[in-house]
Amino acid sequence: MKSSISHLLLLSLIYFNGLVSKAQAIPRQRPFNNTIPALLIFGDSIVDPGNNDYVGTILKANFPPYGQDFANRAATGRFTNGRLPTDYIISYVGIKDYVPPYLNRSLSIDELMTGVSFASSGTGSDPLTPRLFNVVPLPKQLEHLQEYRKRIEDAIGKGNTNNLIKKSVFLISAGINDFVLNYFTAQFRRLNFSVSEYEKFVLQLFREFIQGLLSQGATKIAVVGLPPLGCLPFTITSKTIPLTGRQCVERINSVARDYNVLLQSELRPLQSTQPDKGTKIYYADFYGPLQDMIQNPQKYGFEEVSSGCCGTGLLETSFLCNPKTPVCPDASKYIFWDSIHPSDRAYYLVFQAFRPLIDFIIKDTVATN
Numbered sequence: 001m002k003s004s005i006s007h008l009l010l011l012s013l014i015y016f017n018g019l020v021s022k023a024q025a026i027p028r029q030r031p032f033n034n035t036i037p038a039l040l041i042f043g044d045s046i047v048d049p050g051n052n053d054y055v056g057t058i059l060k061a062n063f064p065p066y067g068q069d070f071a072n073r074a075a076t077g078r079f080t081n082g083r084l085p086t087d088y089i090i091s092y093v094g095i096k097d098y099v100p101p102y103l104n105r106s107l108s109i110d111e112l113m114t115g116v117s118f119a120s121s122g123t124g125s126d127p128l129t130p131r132l133f134n135v136v137p138l139p140k141q142l143e144h145l146q147e148y149r150k151r152i153e154d155a156i157g158k159g160n161t162n163n164l165i166k167k168s169v170f171l172i173s174a175g176i177n178d179f180v181l182n183y184f185t186a187q188f189r190r191l192n193f194s195v196s197e198y199e200k201f202v203l204q205l206f207r208e209f210i211q212g213l214l215s216q217g218a219t220k221i222a223v224v225g226l227p228p229l230g231c232l233p234f235t236i237t238s239k240t241i242p243l244t245g246r247q248c249v250e251r252i253n254s255v256a257r258d259y260n261v262l263l264q265s266e267l268r269p270l271q272s273t274q275p276d277k278g279t280k281i282y283y284a285d286f287y288g289p290l291q292d293m294i295q296n297p298q299k300y301g302f303e304e305v306s307s308g309c310c311g312t313g314l315l316e317t318s319f320l321c322n323p324k325t326p327v328c329p330d331a332s333k334y335i336f337w338d339s340i341h342p343s344d345r346a347y348y349l350v351f352q353a354f355r356p357l358i359d360f361i362i363k364d365t366v367a368t369n
């Protein structure tokens, strides 16, 4: 009974067709001036600026009201009303205002060389996860990195390209969809894995992905942990009985916390066993800042913590949040823009919480250059 709503949603997502429109231009970059030459980004919708616009999937966000608070109100494919944390980061680092999606084939060499995102909304470490919606699997994102590298090599040569990769900061967000869409909603994996077995399974695959980045020359990798999955409006809707009040599902939050602990304990040995002793793997805590917003909304000026701004806020995401869906009058009062994704304002605050880590990475970079 309790998962019938999420099953229904998943089925409607899977069988729905269409609703695709063209995203608008991403504003031009600033002149390059920094110690970090580029950000190279991988993973899921938290950091996907619109790669799914170029993929045969129904999981898209390139139509209003997505992007209603973005420059020119452009619905670029970002799953929020404004900018992603990585847009705030690349702008803070002084590289450019927005991270473009790699799959836009019109990007110039300069745009490529200052950083792109390979991320694809709906993906995860478990190979079954990207198959649910036919999005870009993580190993395919690694192939795109190889192709990216060849394009840069053709322009600036192999030595310079190796140097660029070495100095770039890599950032990855993955795992949300493995747990939320796959394990707890589609539930096929529950036949074969207990939740703690599944955590280890996902982590093993994620580690292989990080190793793939390292073997392509990455030396600075920031890994974003899981947010409080039990507090996503979608989780609350599908895992609690209506009318009992919308509260975070503690059992699912504890899965996210367990996974984050395991993840951090994987990263340390991974870093120390690299032949290049300058290799750094950083952990970015996403759980803490979002949980603090949810527990202390008034501290940040939020008024709604358990429903998204788009539609009823209970289930809508992707094409269920579309030009016909009503939206809340002021998205900046909402932690969540849709039933899964934070609002622009929450993402800005997440970026603020990441700032000490970003400053630390910049300092590290200056020290090793």
Ligand SMILES: *[C@@H]1O[C@H](CO)[C@@H](O)[C@H](O)[C@H]1NC(C)=O
Pocket: 022, 023, 024, 025, 026, 104, 105, 106, 107, 108, 111
């Ligand atoms: C793709 O990138 C080019 C070059 O930056 C830009 O002019 C174009 O608007 C982008 N396409 C989309 C759909 O954003």
Ligand SMILES: *[C@@H]1O[C@H](CO)[C@@H](O)[C@H](O)[C@H]1NC(C)=O
Pocket: 033, 034
């Ligand atoms: C970077 O830009 C700032 C101002 O925007 C300038 O003061 C600084 O000298 C520049 N640094 C380099 C290395 O060009």
Ligand SMILES: *[C@@H]1O[C@H](CO)[C@@H](O)[C@H](O)[C@H]1NC(C)=O
Pocket: 188, 189, 191, 192
């Ligand atoms: C579960 O395990 C069985 C037997 O090993 C296998 O046939 C099946 O494909 C697995 N299902 C999933 C979803 O992994």
